[in-house]
């Protein structure tokens with residue numbers, strides 16, 4: 001199972017990503033989690049990315065691509081697939097992922113687009129409260145703008161590639177999971193195709 005999750009902040013891609021990972025036995029690779037734990041540990045990577053995360057800006061493509069491609073290739077080889085949460089997030093990231101996938105046979109089978117109206121997204125992010133510094137109202141609004149500008153174009157890109165599947169992310173977590181599994185279950189036994 002090789003899945004890309006595409007979703008604005010607040011759509012619930014972290015939650016659904018974990019559920020997909022446990023249902024299909026593939027690793028949940030979440031770029032935001034990786035960056036947040038790097039910041040917390042104070043590692044060299046963390047020091048380089050902290051400013052971007054705090055501001056709700058994207059980490060530069062070169063840094064993200066180098067980090068993520070290695071993880072994707074390793075997950076495909078060692079764990080039979082992946083669910084990608086937060087990568088790719090820009091057109092150059094998607095292109096780099098596609099080039100790497102052609103070389104390694106790690107191309108995603110499905111790009112799952114979790115969609116919800118803007119007011120639902122804003123309310124959910126605000127509702128997470130103090131858990132994440134970048135969830136404060138101003139920064140959260142900025143992240144939605146960054147998403148619209150940089151990540152929205154990927155929806156069309158994956159639609160053209162014929163792998164886009166859209167799921168409404170407004171209902172409850174369980175209802176969304178049910179829809180998501182309905183999309184992904186048919187891929188379960190298709191192996192490397």
Ligand code: ADP
Nearest residue numbers: 009031032052053056057058059064086087089
């Ligand atoms: P959300 O989807 O709620 O915005 P994430 O946890 O996916 O949250 O990402 C948090 C932050 O991590 C982003 O605002 C950005 O600074 C950084 N980040 C994560 N993934 C990427 C990526 N693929 N490219 C650039 N920056 C990223």
